[in-house]
Amino acid sequence: MALTKEEVQHVAKLARLELSEDEVDKYTVQLNAILEYARKLEALDTTNVPPTAHAFPLQNVMREDKVTASMAQEKVVSNAPDEEDGFFKVPRIV
Amino acid sequence: MRDFDFEIVMGLEVHAELHTKSKIFCGCTTEFGGEQNTHVCPVCLGLPGVLPVLNEKVADYAMKAGLALNCKIASFSKFDRKNYFYPDLPKAYQISQFDLPIASGGYIDIEIEGKKKRIGITRVHMEEDAGKLVHGGGSLAYAGYSLADYNRTGVPLIEIVSEPDIRSIEEAIAYLDLLKAILEYTEVSDCKMEQGSLRCDANVSLRPWGQKELGTKTELKNMNSFKALQKALEYEIERQAEVLREGGKIIQETRMWDENKGETISLRSKEEAHDYRYFPDPDLPPIIISEEWVERIRQTLPELPQARQIRLVESYGLPSYDASVITGSKAMADYFDQACSAYGIALPAGQSTDDKGKERAKQISNYMMGELSRRLNASDQGYQDSPITPENLVELLTLIEGGTISGKIAKTVFDEMFESGKKPKQIVEEKGLVQISDEGAIAAVVSEVVAKNPQVVADFKAGKDKAVGFFVGQVMKATRGKANPGLVNKLLMEELKKQ
Numbered sequence: 001m002a003l004t005k006e007e008v009q010h011v012a013k014l015a016r017l018e019l020s021e022d023e024v025d026k027y028t029v030q031l032n033a034i035l036e037y038a039r040k041l042e043a044l045d046t047t048n049v050p051p052t053a054h055a056f057p058l059q060n061v062m063r064e065d066k067v068t069a070s071m072a073q074e075k076v077v078s079n080a081p082d083e084e085d086g087f088f089k090v091p092r093i094v
Numbered sequence: 095m096r097d098f099d100f101e102i103v104m105g106l107e108v109h110a111e112l113h114t115k116s117k118i119f120c121g122c123t124t125e126f127g128g129e130q131n132t133h134v135c136p137v138c139l140g141l142p143g144v145l146p147v148l149n150e151k152v153a154d155y156a157m158k159a160g161l162a163l164n165c166k167i168a169s170f171s172k173f174d175r176k177n178y179f180y181p182d183l184p185k186a187y188q189i190s191q192f193d194l195p196i197a198s199g200g201y202i203d204i205e206i207e208g209k210k211k212r213i214g215i216t217r218v219h220m221e222e223d224a225g226k227l228v229h230g231g232g233s234l235a236y237a238g239y240s241l242a243d244y245n246r247t248g249v250p251l252i253e254i255v256s257e258p259d260i261r262s263i264e265e266a267i268a269y270l271d272l273l274k275a276i277l278e279y280t281e282v283s284d285c286k287m288e289q290g291s292l293r294c295d296a297n298v299s300l301r302p303w304g305q306k307e308l309g310t311k312t313e314l315k316n317m318n319s320f321k322a323l324q325k326a327l328e329y330e331i332e333r334q335a336e337v338l339r340e341g342g343k344i345i346q347e348t349r350m351w352d353e354n355k356g357e358t359i360s361l362r363s364k365e366e367a368h369d370y371r372y373f374p375d376p377d378l379p380p381i382i383i384s385e386e387w388v389e390r391i392r393q394t395l396p397e398l399p400q401a402r403q404i405r406l407v408e409s410y411g412l413p414s415y416d417a418s419v420i421t422g423s424k425a426m427a428d429y430f431d432q433a434c435s436a437y438g439i440a441l442p443a444g445q446s447t448d449d450k451g452k453e454r455a456k457q458i459s460n461y462m463m464g465e466l467s468r469r470l471n472a473s474d475q476g477y478q479d480s481p482i483t484p485e486n487l488v489e490l491l492t493l494i495e496g497g498t499i500s501g502k503i504a505k506t507v508f509d510e511m512f513e514s515g516k517k518p519k520q521i522v523e524e525k526g527l528v529q530i531s532d533e534g535a536i537a538a539v540v541s542e543v544v545a546k547n548p549q550v551v552a553d554f555k556a557g558k559d560k561a562v563g564f565f566v567g568q569v570m571k572a573t574r575g576k577a578n579p580g581l582v583n584k585l586l587m588e589e590l591k592k593q
C-alpha cells in the first residue's frame with residue numbers, strides 16, 4: 001500500500017511543515033521509496049520473535065529519588081527568542 | 095434511572111502527581127509553586143544532548159497504585175514518546191507509556207446506596223507532567239501571547255484509565271472519591287485537587303436504552319474539583335441529549351469545562367486530535383519487573399479504605415455510615431485510630447470490643463463527624479492539622495465520662511480547645527468549669543428556684559411537662575451550667591414531690 005499525497009500533507013501538518021505542491025509530489029515519491037526499502041524486512045519470518053522496543057541490551061536504568069540543583073532562572077531563559085519576567089514568551093495558542 | 099431517555103456511558107481518566115521529591119527523569123524538585131522557571135534543568139527543558147533517567151520511586155509508586163487498584167503488573171514495560179506541539183511541552187513530545195503500561199486489568203468496587211458496583215480499571219501508566227501557561231495581555235480571550243513556566247514539567251504522573259463502566263454522575267463522583275481515597279491511603283499522591291495534583295477528564299456518550307453499540311463520545315477536560323466534575327457532566331449530558339433528541343449527531347471532540355461560563359467548550363475535533371505518532375523512547379531502556387520486585391511493593395500496601403471501613407464496623411461496632419465517612423479520608427481514619435488507642439480501646443483487626451468500648455468509639459465518632467468536622471471545614475483545615483489532637487479529644491471524653499464536666503460544658507471546653515490548642519483539663523481548671531456533683535449544693539439551688547416560682551409549681555401539678563424543663567434551665571443558669579444534669583433531675587423531682 002503506497003503512501004498517498006493526502007497522508008504526506010497530513011504528516012506535514014502534524015510536523016508544522018509548510019510544503020508547496022511540488023514538494024508534496026517530490027516527498028510522496030521519496031517517502032514511498034524509503035518505505036519500499038524498509039518493506040524488505042517483511043520478507044523475514046518473525047513469528048516467534050518478540051517486538052523489539054530498544055536496540056541496546058539495557059534494562060532498569062534508574063536513579064535514586066534525590067533532588068539536585070536546578071538552573072538559575074536567567075540562564076534558563078537566556079537562549080529564549082522572547083522572554084518576560086523569567087517566563088518564556090510564546091504565541092497564544094487557545 | 096429510566097427517568098432519562100438515554101443510557102449514559104462514561105469512563106474517567108485521572109491524572110495523579112506522584113509524591114516524589116524529585117522529577118521523573120531529572121533531579122529537579124517537585125515542590126509546588128516556586129518562582130517561574132526555577133525548578134528546571136537541561137533535562138526537563140528538553141535541551142539537546144541530555145539523557146533522562148527514570149526515578150526509581152516513580153516505578154515503585156506506580157506499581158503500588160496498580161496493586162491497590164487490583165491491577166496486574168507488567169513484567170515488561172517501556173516508555174514512549176507522545177508527539178504533539180503545545181507550548182507547555184518544551185520537547186514537543188511527552189514521555190508517556192503507550193502499549194505496555196506498568197499496570198492493567200484492575201477494578202475498584204464503589205458503593206451507591208448500599209449497593210456494590212464494580213468499575214474496571216483499564217490501565218495505569220507513568221508519564222511526565224507538562225508545564226503551565228499564563229496568558230498575558232489581560233483575559234484569556236484577548237491575550238496576544240502566553241507565558242510559559244516549566245517548573246511543573248517533568249513532575250511524575252500516573253494516569254488511571256477506567257473502563258466505560260460508569261452509568262451515572264453519582265457513580266462518577268463515587269468512583270473519583272474512592273480512587274482519591276485509595277491513592278491517599280497508599281501515599282503515592284497527595285491528591286490536592288486545588289493544586290492540580292489530582293486532575294480528572296471524562297469520556298461521555300449517550301445511547302438509546304437497549305442499544306448495544308456505544309454512542310459517539312466527547313472527552314471533557316479541565317474539571318478540577320468534585321463540584322466541577324458534577325456540573326460539567328450535568329451540562330455535557332444535557333447538551334448531548336438535546337442534540338440527539340433533535341435528530342442531530344454528536345461530533346467526536348475534546349471539550350473543555352469553563353468554570354466561569356458554566357459550560358463545555360469545543361477545543362478540537364477528531365481530525366486533529368489523537369494522532370500522537372507514539373514510538374519507544376530510545377533514551378529510556380525498558381523496565382523488567384521481577385516477581386520479587388512486585389512482592390516487595392505489595393508488602394508496602396497499607397490497609398485500604400474499604401478494609402478499614404469493615405474493620406471499624408466489626409471491631410468498634412460503628413454504624414457503617416460513620417465508618418464510611420471516617421475512612422473516606424486517610425487523615426480522618428488515622429485520627430480515629432489514634433483516638434481509639436488513646437482511649438485504650440484499640441484492637442487488632444478481627445477482634446471486637448465490648449459494649450463499653452463500643453460506646454467510647456461511638457463517642458469519638460460523634461465528636462469527629464459532628465463538631466470537629468464542622469469546625470475543621472469552617473476553618474479550611476484537614477484532620478492532619480487539627481488543633482485538637484486525638485489525645486486531647488479523648489481527654490475531653492474522659493472528663494465527660496468521669497462526670498467531671500457535663501456534656502453541655504464540654505461544648506464550651508471543645509470550642510476553647512479548638513481556638514487555643516490547650517488541653518481540656520487545663521481549660522476546665524483555669525475557667526472553674528468542674529461539674530458540681532455535691533448533692534447538698536445542688537439541692538440548695540433546687541429548693542431556692544422552686545420556692546421562687548410557685549406558679550410554675552402549680553403548672554407542674556396541673557401536669558404541664560414544660561415546667562420541669564423550666565426548673566432545670568433555672569438551676570443550670572444559677573450554676574452557670576456546671577450542675578451535674580443527672581443529679582439536678584433527681585433532686586428536682588424529689589423537691590417537686592414535696593410541694
Ligand SMILES: [Zn+2]
Pocket residue numbers: 117120121122133134135136137138139248
Ligand atoms: Zn529538571
